[in-house]
Every structure is written in C-alpha cells, then in structure tokens.
Amino acid sequence: MSIEQIAPLVRGEYLRRLGVPVVVTALPDADSGLEAQQIGELASIAPPEGGDWGTSWVEVESVDELPAALAAAPLQNQGLVEVDGRSYGYKVSTVGAPEPLPHGKDPAASAAAARARVVQGKVAVVTGGAQGFGAEIVRGLVASGAFVYIADLNADGAAKLAAELGPNTAAVTVNVADEASVEAMAAQIAATTGGLDLVVSNAGIVRAGSVLEQEAADFRLTTEINYTAFFLITKHLGRLLAAQRRTAPDWTTDIIQINSKSGLVGSNKNGAYAGSKFGGIGLVQSFALELVEQGIKVNAICPGNFYDGPLWSDPDRGLFVQYLASGKVPGATTVDEVREFYEAKVPLRRGTYGSDVMRAIYYLIEQEYETGQAVPVTGGQVMLSS
Template identity: 70%
Template sequence: MSLVEIAPVVRGAYLARYGVPVLVTPLAEVPTQSASTLDPLAEVPTESASTLDPLAEVPTESASKPQKVSTPADLPQVLADADLPLPGTVAVEVDGQTYRFSARTLGDLTPLPGARTAEARSAASRSAVVAGKVAVVTGGAQGFGAEIVHGLIDSGAFVYIADLNGDGAAALAAELGDRAAAITVNVADEASVAAMAEQIAATTGGLDLVISNAGIVRAGGVLEQELSAFALTTDINYTAFFLVTKHLGRLLAAQHTAAPGWMSDIIQINSKSGLVGSNKNGAYAGSKFGGIGLVQSFALELVEHGVKVNAICPGNFYDGPLWSDPDKGLFVQYLRSGKVPGATTVDEVREFYEAKVPLRRGTTGADVMRAVYYIVEQAYETGQALPVTGGQVMLSS
C-alpha cells in the first residue's frame, strides 16, 4: 500500500474526528518517491513550529504507538478508534511498514467535534468556507488561475499552484508565502497528473477543493483550422479535466472512507462558451460543452464519495493574458481570423465584445471567487454549471 493511498485516509480520520480541515504531513521516509518542492520530510526545529507552517514538525515523542492493521481495508475503522492528537503526530503500520504523520491546522481554526463546524463558520462570512482548507488550482500561475489562487490565499486556504509554467508557479508561490506551494504539471499527461496527486498526498495528506482551471484557446473556423490545433484544445480543456478528476478524485474518495460526513469539491472553470456556441471558435466551445457533460456525469458518480462536482462558466476576462497578450491573446487572434467584421484594431475588437455584456465590462477574478464560495458553501447542489457572465448568457428553461 502506497503513501498516496494511506495519507488521504489518515487525513480523513482527522476530518471526521475534529470537523475542520487539517494538514497531514509525512515525518519519515516512505516507500514511494514524492519529488515534492516542499520536501515534507525535512526536519524542522520544534521551536519554529507554527500553526501557519504546514511543514513544521511536531516532536516525534508525542506520537503514539503505531496503529496496526491487518489489511488496508481495515485502516478507516482502526483510525476511527485511534488517538489522533491535533496538533500532534500519529503512526500507522500497514503490511509491516510504519508510516508517521504530523497533523495541524492552518491559522487559528478551533478544532470542534462534528463536520458542521465549518458550516457554522461559513455563515459569518462567505469566504470563510475555504478557510484552512487545502486546495489545488491548475493553470494557477497566470490569468483567472492566479486570481483564484490570490482569492483562496486571502481567504485563509493552503493552495497548490499547479501549472505547466513551473517557474511562474514557483514565483507566485514565493510571493504568497507559506500558504502556497508550486507544482509543475502537464494536465494533459496522465503520468504527470498522477505525480501531482502523489506529491499532494506526500505533503498535506489530502485536500478539500480541486479547481480545474487550466485551459487554452485556439481560435479558427472549421473550414480552415488544423487538426493539431483542434486536438490540442480538446486535450487541455476536456481530456485534462478527466485526468485531474480521476487522480485527485481518488484522494478525495480515499479520504471519505474515514470521514463520511466531510464534503469536498471539484470545480471546473468552464466558460460561457460551454453554454452557447462560439463563432469561428468551435474547438474551444466544443471542449467546454463536453466539460459540462463530464461535470454532470462525474457529479452522479462521485456523490457516493462525498464529492460535489460543479462548473463555473465565466464571461470574458479581458485584462488577463488569455485575451490581452499582445502576441497570442484572443483579441489578436480574433482580429487576425476576422471574427469581428470590420474590426481593424485590437481596441475595436475589445469594444465589440464589451458591448455584448449587459453590465458593460469583462469578468474579474472577484466575480469568479464569489461563485467559488457559493459552490463550496452550498451543500445541496452538484452537477451544475453556474454562469458568471454579467448577463451575457442567461439560463433558460
């Protein structure tokens, strides 16, 4: 049994016991390679231990004798009856191999019995629903992803910034401090996504919120677009969501075996183009329509594991690199492809799109964060696609 299977179950036991999110970090070598940028196995002087530092080690003397299990399937029940100090350490022995973990909360979260504690906190402030939780944001180094990362950090979460642009993710993590960690990942490559899941298990034990945000646009009409551009768009926007849900969903499901009352979330950042067609942008719209089909299907499947799966469909983030990059941005692409009749400049393309929005502006990171808070807080909704478009796209019966 590997760390990626054990750590989420250990974290789940803490979630069930205390009803607040925790960081569960390995304290000794385990029989799996992690390649964690945080090096969760590094010794840290106990004097530096802080509730804000998920890597600060608790003195190993506080660990109880290992909880022994005869089969991996027995682990959730054994942990349910175990002594699980918070903050503190716990050890489990599976198939003769001992695994030791430290457990702690972020910030000043007060451990109280029952999973309803987090719900009570959320009533005071919408953003409090993510306080102390562990989240991962794919495509988090720039654009909407970076906006979401900032929002989650500001709300008290611990955030993995997962991006193919490893240098950009590392730079943002360094800027944000101890509550952020960088992961270099190619979301369209299964081995890379599996390694990301293993790294998360080896660093915090599990997680509470997956935001599948990574995406690309390759504009072009169906009569001219190259198959390679169509296929790349499908790989990143559609297939990658399957891979992210598959591997990170396994962590959430394993965690749930020990914490059946703890709900977690997978949110796909979709698009208004997943709700209505997009002229000369069929590859993108098709991948996003397909993404909503996956959201609905995954929601039906993962509900038994305590996972809600929803989508947010933002309007256009005009100030981000997706639209405004001077070389590859959509304003430039749409100008070149002739998508806006009569437009001769990038400014004219922008004005054309802003005029389509009843609220006369593009979507911002704050708009998307309000939707994230709502989805996490709403315990009675799954399989939904929530428009955040300034009225540009309205739901109809």
C-alpha cells in the same frame, strides 16, 4: 504500501473527529528517502482538554485494517502507522485556525458566513494556476486562508507565483492532459498534505479556427486539454478524495470546473473550444451523479471573457491586438476601440474579473445543496433557458 495510501486515511480520521480541515505531513524517513517538508504556516491542533499530546501508534497487517485501527486509537497530533512491519510517521496540523461551518438545519447555517470561513484552512489545487483566471483563483483562495497547490505546465510561472504568495502555496508541475503526470500529482499531494478539499480544474486553451480549415491536430489538442483532462483530474484526484472519505464519511469536498460561456452557447469559428466546453458540462453532470456517494460535489462555472487577462490583453499576442490587426472589428483603429466593442456586448458593460469567478467559487463550496450545475458568470451575456 506507501504513505500516499496511508495519509488520506489518516487525514480522513482527523477530519471526522475534529470537523475542520487539517494537513497531514509525512515525517522524514530514512528508508523511503522522504525528506522533511516545509509547507504552510501551520498551527498545532489543540491537545485534549487537560491532557498532553503524545504519539498515536497503530499497527496493522494490511491497509484494509487501517480505518478501524485508526478509529480505535487516541487522538494525537502525531502518529506512527505500522503496516506489515513497515512504519510511517506523520504530523497533524491546521493552516490557520479554521472553524467548523454550520450545516443543514443548524439555524446558524442561514446566517451569511464570512467568505474566508468557507475555505479557511482547506487544501486546494488549482490547475493552470500560474496565470490568468487560475492565478486570480489562487490569490483569492490564499487570501481566504487556504493552502493552495499551483499546478501548471509552466513550472517557472507556478514557482514564481508560489514564491510571491508565500508558504501557504506549493508549485506542482503537471500536464493535465497526461495521465501519468496527473497520477504523479495526486501521489505528491497525498504525501504532502494527506489529501484535499477543493479541486479547481481551470487549465484550458483556445485554438480558434474555421471548421473548414482547422488542422485536426489543433482540434485534438483543445479536446485533450479542455475535455479529456477533466476526466483525468477527476479520476485521480477523485480517488484521493474518496480515500480520505473512507475514514471521514461526512466530510464533503468540491470539484469545480472552470468552463466558459462558450460551454452554454456556440462560438463562431471556435468550434473546438465550444465543443470541448459543452462536453465538459456533460462530464460535470455525469460525475456529479456518481460522486455524490463519495461526498464530492461537482459543478462548473461559466465565465464571460476575462478582458484584463493575458489571453485578451497581452500587448504582443493578446486577442485585442490580434483583432485590431485582422480588422475583425469594423472601424476600430485602436486596441481600446476593440475592447469597447466587446465590452458593449455585455449587458453589465464590462469583462469578467477574477473576483466575479471567486464569488461563484465561494457560493458553490458553501452551498451544500447543489451539484452537477453550470453557473454562468457572464455579466448577463448568456442567460439560462432550461
């Protein structure tokens, strides 16, 4: 038994009773060596009317008895769970002052909600969050009042962004293509915030090349990171979401895959990438069907090219510089001309911004009545036909 198993059940119990996202922080413990954690700009949850806070205390023989025992216990802002003679302490707080979102037939649900309300106080993880689209998504979520795990293979990059954005972020080092690493991340999240509300599976790579020439190793690496990793992320973080759902049967959560326009139409000499992205949509649709039972919506966003991001604009290794050097754009003699050539392919005449992707993320979270979809954000470059 460990705090990783207990904390999601505790978090779920508070989600159910309060109707707003909370953070469950494990208290330091001499036996387990758990240290005091400083996370987030946390606020106390309000005490019961006319009452004072105390400590909830629940004693069970096995974790299976815990949901019923928690449901019978008074609501307190901290508690102690004793399972089979071993005790675990926790504290419950919120990030900011989140308000419940109106749902379903509530007339208030048809009024436009402020963007921030959609994610305020929620706990999110963004893979590949250290740079590019991932960093844009991290910034957008933090600006809207969420607590965000910046999960990346690039530990320094994630730590640097976390330091810049402040206490409502935590850097996590993870290789999304490695199951043990993803599992360890899920355990770390459970022990730190008790659970999650939003998973953005964004980490991805491009290894372009002709099918007649590409090394199989490059094809496999692309598949591992863009395709297989989405299975690993959904498996282990989905289990965490499902665990918290045991005590919060009405709490819905989101898994959003950052796909690509290349997941909707083929890409010349870029088959490894396009194939992995097409496959990603198959996983999104399939996982969406299964995870409805766990209250988890699973959707994809298919952005067009992020010309301002490092993949395209890096002054040394970016695609604009590479395409200029290789003469891929006939007649282009400067990086700006290469860029103009690509921008002209987009009906709305520009590349995709981080803010375009963020608006799709807010839409998918706020929209209760959609799952298994792939939402294009391409400036009209790819239009759906079926």
